[in-house]
Amino acid sequence: MSLLKISNLNAFYDNSQVLFNLNINITEGKIIALLGRNGAGKSSTFKAITGMIQVKSGSIFLKEKNLTDMPTNKRALAGIGYVPEDRQVFPEHSVEENIDLGKKLNSDIKNSWGKDKIWETFPVLYNLKKRIAGRLSGGEQQMLSIARTLVGNPSILLLDEPSEGLAPKIIEDITKILLNLKKTGATILLAEQNMHFCMNIAQEAIIIDKGKNVWEGNINKLKKDKKTRDKYLAV
Amino acid sequence: MEVLALLDCLSAPACLLSQAVGGLKIGMLLFLVASGLTLIFGVLGIINFAHGILYMLGAYFAWQAMELTGHFGLSVLIGAIGVGIFGLAFERGLIKRVYESNLLIQILLCYAVILIVDDLVMIIWGDEFLSSIGVPEIFQVPPLFIFDAVIPPFHLAIIFTSLLIAILLWMLMTRSRFGSLVRAAAINPKMLEALGINTNFIRYSVFVLGSFLAGLGGALAASERSIVSQMGNSILIESFIVTVIGGMGSIGGAFLASLIIGMARSFGAVAMPLFTDGLMFLIMVLVLILRPRGIMGEKK
Numbered sequence: 234m235s236l237l238k239i240s241n242l243n244a245f246y247d248n249s250q251v252l253f254n255l256n257i258n259i260t261e262g263k264i265i266a267l268l269g270r271n272g273a274g275k276s277s278t279f280k281a282i283t284g285m286i287q288v289k290s291g292s293i294f295l296k297e298k299n300l301t302d303m304p305t306n307k308r309a310l311a312g313i314g315y316v317p318e319d320r321q322v323f324p325e326h327s328v329e330e331n332i333d334l335g336k337k338l339n340s341d342i343k344n345s346w347g348k349d350k351i352w353e354t355f356p357v358l359y360n361l362k363k364r365i366a367g368r369l370s371g372g373e374q375q376m377l378s379i380a381r382t383l384v385g386n387p388s389i390l391l392l393d394e395p396s397e398g399l400a401p402k403i404i405e406d407i408t409k410i411l412l413n414l415k416k417t418g419a420t421i422l423l424a425e426q427n428m429h430f431c432m433n434i435a436q437e438a439i440i441i442d443k444g445k446n447v448w449e450g451n452i453n454k455l456k457k458d459k460k461t462r463d464k465y466l467a468v
Numbered sequence: 469m470e471v472l473a474l475l476d477c478l479s480a481p482a483c484l485l486s487q488a489v490g491g492l493k494i495g496m497l498l499f500l501v502a503s504g505l506t507l508i509f510g511v512l513g514i515i516n517f518a519h520g521i522l523y524m525l526g527a528y529f530a531w532q533a534m535e536l537t538g539h540f541g542l543s544v545l546i547g548a549i550g551v552g553i554f555g556l557a558f559e560r561g562l563i564k565r566v567y568e569s570n571l572l573i574q575i576l577l578c579y580a581v582i583l584i585v586d587d588l589v590m591i592i593w594g595d596e597f598l599s600s601i602g603v604p605e606i607f608q609v610p611p612l613f614i615f616d617a618v619i620p621p622f623h624l625a626i627i628f629t630s631l632l633i634a635i636l637l638w639m640l641m642t643r644s645r646f647g648s649l650v651r652a653a654a655i656n657p658k659m660l661e662a663l664g665i666n667t668n669f670i671r672y673s674v675f676v677l678g679s680f681l682a683g684l685g686g687a688l689a690a691s692e693r694s695i696v697s698q699m700g701n702s703i704l705i706e707s708f709i710v711t712v713i714g715g716m717g718s719i720g721g722a723f724l725a726s727l728i729i730g731m732a733r734s735f736g737a738v739a740m741p742l743f744t745d746g747l748m749f750l751i752m753v754l755v756l757i758l759r760p761r762g763i764m765g766e767k768k
Contacts, residue, residue, distance in 0.1 A: 283662050285660055285662070287656060304661070305658070305661040305662055306661045306662075306663075306664050306665055306666050306667070308659070309663055309664035310663055310664045315662045317659070317662070321656055321659040323651075323652045323655055323656065323659075324655070325651065325655065326651065326652060330648050333645065333648065333667070334648060334649070334652055334660070334663055335663050337663075337664045381663065382663070385663060409480065
């Protein structure tokens, strides 16, 4: 069943167009890698879905709900969970306060992520819950950013380059967390430049280039398709 | 400079205590007004040049309520709540339209509102000084004599009321979900919206809270001072000085700076009676040179 459907989307930063007739269809319960080179439009896609940049035409539907003209906070209440590229934790709030900010008090979304489940999934954060978020390492901040979004019980998680700038050991920890989420049937759109990071996690992949989707299919098929990878993903 | 007079005062318990209580009263009333100004700047990024009229309206509303009800506590409360409601209309009707505008447009809007409200006040209440609303009956008693210092009980009541408000404000900002949202909105409102929070609600709530505090300051001050149009101008300047000394956006800084300014005014009146206003600016200049972000301001 289609959970997120983006049709013919044209989005802009001020007067510069960044997405051109973008079409994405995400099925519920799947993890999809959104691949592309730096500047291809991955973060812009997320910003268009969350309402942070201007959409001039096209539509975004989450199940039957039309999000296209909704303000950012209402999209989040409808079920969009966004974990930005640069984590954007609140640096002067403690870990626990950051997580509490992610709770949605006035939402009718099913509450499946309580704080206990967050601590269970992110034991590292439990041990640091009183620490000021600005003093966490990059990996800890990444986990906090994911946890803060999960506690709001999103229908779909938009993860923007979660492995960026992290040590291999930390990337391994985040991979484990995402694999656990996969087992629970979470729907995730995972933007990455690092295709290897996505290989074990995602079932499908979408490649975008210059603001358009240029390829989509099973991620194993992409693994074997050297020509496509060289054309759109090689640096 | 009357150095000897200051030394005499500091060494005499009666003078020391009465000047300290006077300084505390000035400082705590100033804190009520300045905390609203710094809170609004911290969260909304707006320098509310019209903050002084909120103080003035608090005094006028309290005076009018006193005329109608004759009840001091109720009048002060009506003054503060009335200004809170005015603040809501001011933010929703005008201020929200200039959040993204440049500073010049924001200043022009605030200045226009100051002129309009000052004129409206003169049309409604006249251009003559109105007498203070007076001290409640319970405090119309002989002053206390502590170490020979003459302390009016009502001054202590003002200090404790303002201190209580400061503690409640501190608890609201550090111990409640609302405070956590306000602090987060001051840092990254876009991320907060992506978490499902309506930051518009936070913006106008903060403006209403800041207005309420300024109105409360004006209403309490009206107990002892006469009320006149443009009475908000001097408190606005003092509030800016407090905001700069304490650090833009810092409530704790505003508290500390208000006490410093209160004491500087009170003891300055003994040491340099012709330079008390200048002393405030001198302190501000020193802070700007030595610590430009203010005592408790964040590094940008």
